[in-house]
Amino acid sequence: MAIDVPENVVVSKLDELASWCRKNSLWPMPFATACCGIELMATGASRHDLARFGAEVMRFSPRQCDLMIVAGRVVMKMLPVLQRIWSQMHEPKWCISMGACASTGGVFDTYSVVQGIDRFLPVDMYVPGCPPRPEQLIQAIIDLQDKIQREGTISGREFATRSRQERKRALVELPVITLPRGASHLPHGMRVE
Amino acid sequence: MIDAATKAALSEAFPPIAWTEFRGDTRAVVPRDVLFEVFKRLRDAHGFDLMVDITCVDYLNYRGAEDRFGLVYLLASTHTNERITLRVFVNEPDLSVPSAVALWEGANWLEREVWDMFGIPFEGHPDLRRILMPEEFTAFPLRKDYPLQGRGERHNFPVLHREDA
Amino acid sequence: MPLAAAKTLDDLAQAKSRDYVWTLNFGPQHPATHTTLRLLLMLEGERVVDAIPDIGYLHSGFEKIGEHLNYNQYVTVTDRMNYISPLANNVAWHGAVEKLLGLEITPRCKYLRTILVELARISDHLLCNGAVGLDTGAFTYFLYAFYQREVLYDIFETLCGARFTNSYTRVGGVMYDATPLVIEKIRSFVRNFPKTLEDMDRLLNRNRIFIDRTKGVGVLTKDQAINRSATGPIARASGVTRDLRKDEPYLAYADFDFQICCATAGDCFARYLVRMAEMRESLKIVEQAIENLPSGPVNVGIDERTTLPDKKQVYTTIEGTISHFELVMTNRGFVVPNDEAYGAIEAPNGELGFYLVGDGTDVAYRARCRPPSYIHFALFPHLIRGHTLSDVVAVLGSLNIIAAELDR
Numbered sequence: 001m002a003i004d005v006p007e008n009v010v011v012s013k014l015d016e017l018a019s020w021c022r023k024n025s026l027w028p029m030p031f032a033t034a035c036c037g038i039e040l041m042a043t044g045a046s047r048h049d050l051a052r053f054g055a056e057v058m059r060f061s062p063r064q065c066d067l068m069i070v071a072g073r074v075v076m077k078m079l080p081v082l083q084r085i086w087s088q089m090h091e092p093k094w095c096i097s098m099g100a101c102a103s104t105g106g107v108f109d110t111y112s113v114v115q116g117i118d119r120f121l122p123v124d125m126y127v128p129g130c131p132p133r134p135e136q137l138i139q140a141i142i143d144l145q146d147k148i149q150r151e152g153t154i155s156g157r158e159f160a161t162r163s164r165q166e167r168k169r170a171l172v173e174l175p176v177i178t179l180p181r182g183a184s185h186l187p188h189g190m191r192v193e
Numbered sequence: 194m195i196d197a198a199t200k201a202a203l204s205e206a207f208p209p210i211a212w213t214e215f216r217g218d219t220r221a222v223v224p225r226d227v228l229f230e231v232f233k234r235l236r237d238a239h240g241f242d243l244m245v246d247i248t249c250v251d252y253l254n255y256r257g258a259e260d261r262f263g264l265v266y267l268l269a270s271t272h273t274n275e276r277i278t279l280r281v282f283v284n285e286p287d288l289s290v291p292s293a294v295a296l297w298e299g300a301n302w303l304e305r306e307v308w309d310m311f312g313i314p315f316e317g318h319p320d321l322r323r324i325l326m327p328e329e330f331t332a333f334p335l336r337k338d339y340p341l342q343g344r345g346e347r348h349n350f351p352v353l354h355r356e357d358a
Numbered sequence: 359m360p361l362a363a364a365k366t367l368d369d370l371a372q373a374k375s376r377d378y379v380w381t382l383n384f385g386p387q388h389p390a391t392h393t394t395l396r397l398l399l400m401l402e403g404e405r406v407v408d409a410i411p412d413i414g415y416l417h418s419g420f421e422k423i424g425e426h427l428n429y430n431q432y433v434t435v436t437d438r439m440n441y442i443s444p445l446a447n448n449v450a451w452h453g454a455v456e457k458l459l460g461l462e463i464t465p466r467c468k469y470l471r472t473i474l475v476e477l478a479r480i481s482d483h484l485l486c487n488g489a490v491g492l493d494t495g496a497f498t499y500f501l502y503a504f505y506q507r508e509v510l511y512d513i514f515e516t517l518c519g520a521r522f523t524n525s526y527t528r529v530g531g532v533m534y535d536a537t538p539l540v541i542e543k544i545r546s547f548v549r550n551f552p553k554t555l556e557d558m559d560r561l562l563n564r565n566r567i568f569i570d571r572t573k574g575v576g577v578l579t580k581d582q583a584i585n586r587s588a589t590g591p592i593a594r595a596s597g598v599t600r601d602l603r604k605d606e607p608y609l610a611y612a613d614f615d616f617q618i619c620c621a622t623a624g625d626c627f628a629r630y631l632v633r634m635a636e637m638r639e640s641l642k643i644v645e646q647a648i649e650n651l652p653s654g655p656v657n658v659g660i661d662e663r664t665t666l667p668d669k670k671q672v673y674t675t676i677e678g679t680i681s682h683f684e685l686v687m688t689n690r691g692f693v694v695p696n697d698e699a700y701g702a703i704e705a706p707n708g709e710l711g712f713y714l715v716g717d718g719t720d721v722a723y724r725a726r727c728r729p730p731s732y733i734h735f736a737l738f739p740h741l742i743r744g745h746t747l748s749d750v751v752a753v754l755g756s757l758n759i760i761a762a763e764l765d766r
Contacts, residue, residue: 031387032393033393033394033415033416033761034393034416034438034441034761034762035437035438035441035522035523035762037393038441038442038485038522039521041504042504042507042508042511045501045504045505045508046501046504046505047505047508060387060388060389072393072416073416073418075414075415075416075417075418075765076327076346076347076350077326077327077414077415077417078386078394078415078416079350080350081385081386081387081415083350083351083353085387086353087353087357107423107434107435107438108418108419108423109341109342110341110342110343110418110419110422110423111334111339111340111341111342111343111344111346111347111419111422112326112334112343112346112347112417112418112419113347113418113419114347114348114350115347115348119348119352120350120351120352120353121353122353122354122355130523131521131522131523133521159355159356160355160356215695215697215698215699216457216458216460216699217457218699218700220698242584242585243584243587243589243600244587245587245702245709245711245728246700246711246713246726246728248713248726248728250698250715250723250724250726251724254723255715255717255723256696256717256718257696265698265713265726267700267711267713267728271584271598271600274605274606276700278700297585297586297587298582298585298586299585299586299587299588299733299736300587301736302732302733302735302736303587303733306732310421323414324413324414325413325414325417325765325766326414326417327414334419334422335421335422341419341422341423341425341426
């Protein structure tokens with residue numbers, strides 16, 4: 001800058017403008033695997049219209065989207081596909097993990113379901129529910145828009161820090177507690193082998 | 194529920210079959226060596242043209258079980274609405290069973306799933322390979338000695354961080 | 359993902375001589391593969407020479423979970439199989455469990471379950487045909503179908519609290535009885551739905567583009583349908599007149615006057631028409647059932663010791679108290695015979711059955727689901743040979759493959 005104005009002023013206004021543009025034109029990439037995919041379709045249908053929030057087109061090509069909504073359980077056979085699609089998306093990109101199965105594995109604590117995609121991908125917003133109501137998904141998108149507005153920078157510097165990623169990762173696997181057979185209607189956190 | 198005439202004809206042709214009835218289902222325990230002939234007879238002579246399901250039960254922890262694996266074949270007739278359940282018991286080490294694909298094409302994927310989940314090879318199956326689990330998976334998940342949460346295969350993947358991609 | 363070489367083209371030398379055969383991956387992530395299934399298409403220009411399906415991208419171990427949850431908990435998992443019509447799965451599961459237990463449910467429960475299975479059937483066919491319309495370009499048709507599904511979701515939500523994934527049935531009965539508000543909503547649905555069906559018919563039945571895309575495409579003959587274990591609308595569109603509602607009447611179907619819809623052509627257009635006709639028949643059944651809904655208890659009595667009695671009985675009678683505690687205490691539960699049974703219903707997709715092995719406790723020893731989508735997807739390579747790439751989408755849509763039921 002030729003004039004002696006603090007650089008931050010112009011850049012922060014540019015950041016706000018860029019974030020405002022990005023948040024209001026989030027094009028989702030629906031990675032719909034299971035039941036949450038139907039609620040995602042219902043959110044895009046006429047009663048709860050997602051297009052009101054800027055998500056006008058649900059493009060199925062990762063090259064043309066900025067928001068990946070992982071709706072449904074992710075199985076270990078599917079995870080490399082999910083990672084490949086995530087890496088094919090251009091920055092700036094965000095990820096919403098919709099539903100209990102994508103966030104933590106949900107009802108399915110089994111040999112083939114990944115217990116939370118945030119073990120393998122950076123996730124920005126989690127939507128609980130099985131399946132979440134369309135209103136919940138819309139709330140998640142609104143919250144994500146707030147997040148983008150707060151943190152966004154025109155150059156994408158907010159994506160460069162590893163430390164923010166570490167904090168969001170899922171923690172330690174719960175220890176396995178074995179109980180005698182017949183104690184089957186205890187909460188599912190207790191394993192019966 | 195099957196016709197008494199069908200049952201009588203089958204008992205006469207294959208004496209080693211053991212018949213039971215429960216809640217209206219007719220079950221026949223068939224020894225493995227006559228299985229394919231029983232299939233042929235049921236399809237051609239008695240009109241059981243629909244292969245409803247093929248599955249397997251692992252009796253490892255079952256009270257009072259003598260054999261480890263019990264294969265179950267559910268057959269139905271679209272003409273007379275009869276149903277019959279055939280059961281075949283196999284034990285390790287020789288688990289192979291003749292395949293029904295030559296008679297009913299619908300048995301193709303059903304037998305592949307039994308191979309994938311239990312490890313029962315079907316002789317004469319045109320394309321026996323894993324169908325639901327990934328190709329490189331080594332265990333047979335629905336056996337009773339395989340734990341529900343698996344042996345760590347589900348988390349054995351690289352992690353993508355925010356600054357990588 | 360490494361895929362072992364499957365024997366598709368008869369001769370590898372023959373393959374080498376056909377230079378223009380190339381492979382297109384119709385991958386697990388694609389808008390037209392209704393969720394996660396994968397096809398490897400061997401194409402010669404635009405013609406499909408062969409199609410190799412690759413599934414398992416949603417295999418979650420449902421059958422193994424069935425060995426760890428008791429009969430009332432597993433119904434939540436059955437919802438997540440064919441998630442387009444979860445009530446049908448719930449009724450199928452508990453129908454099989456009640457057959458194993460030898461339990462006879464009350465007339466009111468039978469009628470209520472029948473009504474809900476038929477509403478689920480309408481919901482499933484609306485989505486299947488809507489998806490066929492969407493994939494072939496008819497977006498308005500899809501929106502009409504989805505709007506009616508929202509009305510159905512409203513009914514389910516008033517009844518059970520959840521839009522779909524209801525987990526509504528229990529052993530010996532259902533979760534909540536139907537209130538007058540629900541019955542009123544069902545009546546108004548029955549009044550208003552025929553008009554939407556007519557609108558949808560007008561959009562596609564004589565639409566030149568739709569007919570060109572679906573007539574003669576993916577033909578399944580009657581013998582092939584039976585040999586390949588097809589059931590449900592797919593078999594009926596090929597001329598197989600088998601419908602479990604008439605052949606082996608269960609629940610309250612014997613009391614109603616309705617017809618089975620069949621066609622003989624066996625192509626995608628026939629399957630579309632069969633589903634539209636089935637929706638009308640289902641509406642007739644719902645109309646008859648809702649007017650004649652018997653009164654009385656909806657759950658079986660406390661003598662059978664399988665359902666939780668209502669609180670008044672628990673507090674005032676000794677049998678109620680005993681029954682309540684027997685069901686809730688950890689080492690009690692209800693008694694199941696040490697035997698095996700198979701119970702099936704005519705689900706919207708085909709014959710959905712559960713093969714159960716009981717071992718005396720209230721947790722199944724083996725819970726096998728007979729998935730119609732899995733068996734129908736095996737038909738796909740047979741149906742698509744010789745057609746073009748654009749027909750792949752039409753055929754896949756008409757087979758109504760739900761990936762969660764496919765992979766379980």
